Amino acid sequence: MANQKLPRRERERLRQRQEMLATALDLFSQKGYHNVSMQEIAAQAEFATGTLYKFFQNKEDLYKALVLEQCDKFEEAITRAIEKPEDEVEKLRNYIRVKGDRFRRNLPFVRLFLAESRGVSFNIKAGLNDELRKRYYDFLEKIASIFDSGMKNRRFKEIADPYYLAVALDSVLDASLLLWLDAPERFPYPEDPDTILNIFFKGLIPS
Amino acid sequence: MANQKLPRRERERLRQRQEMLATALDLFSQKGYHNVSMQEIAAQAEFATGTLYKFFQNKEDLYKALVLEQCDKFEEAITRAIEKPEDEVEKLRNYIRVKGDRFRRNLPFVRLFLAESRGVSFNIKAGLNDELRKRYYDFLEKIASIFDSGMKNRRFKEIADPYYLAVALDSVLDASLLLWLDAPERFPYPEDPDTILNIFFKGLIPS
């Protein structure tokens, strides 16, 4: 990996940064942004308070770095998942599988966002700042392009704007995962991607 | 209205309470719960700090009252909207129309949740969340019962669990409205409910 080529000093710094971010994620997700102090993060991560400020300009900055990094990983994973297969339906299935996987594996991160928003059923993307919002829109574009290509192929009917379909699919997926998180017994994890896809594939009204 | 029958003193108190809640909603939605001080609310509402505490035990209490009141109104409106028509499709259309209307008319409230959804203050809503979650699930039940009745009527195909369809429809509706809020020109307001319903009604895959 590229990291190995970095000078030792640089690698050490990166490792420390990761340590800090991981601790912060842990604490933020347990207590919420405003109920975690910088001293608490520093203590838990076993650094001095001042050291935190060598890596991040301020608390907000630390928070942003944390979120952006998680989103990076997330985006990367999804992008890889929809690059491989040719088949549009398979791409969508992969997307659902990978998003679900990451969701399950990053519950602290998910909780960080959800605490507030679930009450009225807003989902993860709510409240993202401009940077994140732009990235989310770009990400939706990738999903939309699957629908687009499917429509061009005549594999999909043109029932709505592809971008709009992407939004719909993503939000339904979010909602499913949140339900599962909230009450796993009542709402089982959608193991089979088709559970979700079918909502879009099988029209509800008999023709 | 019944209010007119209340003694004048009582009416006055209610008016003040509304004033406080409205101001708080305004400020919370602009800056987020933790970035608004009680002093600020009091000043903006033109009351003394202490007066706020005559009406609400503490900041959290004020917040809860605010949220619960808004949810009450919202729930009531939706419930009325889906009671009237017999036709299931028309019920769904009404639901979409009314939810959209209330969304548009209560943007400060909507923003309150967006502003908050940065992982702020878990504990604040510790109690609130449970209450709200239950209410949300109960609300979904009402939507689900529309799908259920439609399936029993053979107006709808049984493509998924009715409750699950309710979640899907609600989340897609939320997502659409948020998109519109974010970028009204790019994502026009879904004036026609069928724009959203069609996603569920017309299967995407040609048969």
Added chain:
Amino acid sequence: MANQKLPRRERERLRQRQEMLATALDLFSQKGYHNVSMQEIAAQAEFATGTLYKFFQNKEDLYKALVLEQCDKFEEAITRAIEKPEDEVEKLRNYIRVKGDRFRRNLPFVRLFLAESRGVSFNIKAGLNDELRKRYYDFLEKIASIFDSGMKNRRFKEIADPYYLAVALDSVLDASLLLWLDAPERFPYPEDPDTILNIFFKGLIPS
């Protein structure tokens, strides 16, 4: 009684004042001066806050009135007790009996003073303000005059300044009563005044 001659309005006012003072004594003795609010006193006494301020200029004033009134009663009782008998020893016995009685019957008042001072064995008179201090000194004078008269009679030896003896007797009495209050089983109530007097009457060192 003289009260009956007062105009009804005036009598009513006095009754209200007593009500307020009694409630205040109750609360102060339970929680301490600073932990009782004027609204609390008003509510408990079933008056409006403002009414309290018609009777007492402010909280401090209410407190002073409370203490002075209790001291008045106390002084009066003691004075009566040492007026009657001719015999100096009997006067002292009466004084001890009556002080003990009032102590027992006014535990709330006693507690009001004691809460703080017992820890280092200061007694009731500690912390009294100038007015009260003067009254306390005057009261001691009365006790001192008993010793004085006893010495003149040759009933008592002149082992110390009479005033000083008064102080000593009073402080020993206070201490005994406090011990009893603190741990009634361990330190029984000095039912027989001679228990205390003997300390002064029987020299400790064998001659």
Added chain:
Amino acid sequence: MANQKLPRRERERLRQRQEMLATALDLFSQKGYHNVSMQEIAAQAEFATGTLYKFFQNKEDLYKALVLEQCDKFEEAITRAIEKPEDEVEKLRNYIRVKGDRFRRNLPFVRLFLAESRGVSFNIKAGLNDELRKRYYDFLEKIASIFDSGMKNRRFKEIADPYYLAVALDSVLDASLLLWLDAPERFPYPEDPDTILNIFFKGLIPS
């Protein structure tokens, strides 16, 4: 002294703590616990408010530390004073001398209790009181043991329970010192311990 062996940082911290306690004692004794704010203590001691809270969890904690420390010193001094001489009478004289000395040298501390005795803040001392009361009783036990030993030696007559005599002596001593503090000209400081002891040694009634 052991202190000199502590690392410099540690010594510095101790010095600061002492500074804070001394300032707090000063202010508390002048105005009483509830009339001194943490800000005031911090300002007077030339620290920031927050620094106070690094040393003491809260105001109550600061107060407790203050009182306990003073009591420790006091107890230690008295204990030393009554350990040395064999002679019981000399022990009592030493006790009176040392208690008087410490009283005179710690007037702020003495005043702290006088100032407080207005029934302030029961709860604050709920815990403190128990602790202090126990210590006071233990201390009395030490004085009592002097009387006890004197009685066993036949140096003292058995005119009362030794513990009870201890209480009496201590309370008379307190009263004398308070009188002197109140009106030094009128009540001269009992330089000679026998002034007080005689009250107990010479029976008042001629035999």
Added chain:
DNA sequence: GATGAATGAGGTTTCATTCAT
């Protein structure tokens, strides 16, 4: 470079007092 003690502004909340009704 790392440390963590010190800072002090700012938050929530209480309550003595006033004054319009």
Added chain:
DNA sequence: AATGAATGAAACCTCATTCAT
């Protein structure tokens, strides 16, 4: 005269940030 809602100053305490070591 009595009321009690309204006031707002001031208390306690936290914590993001800095800087001397």
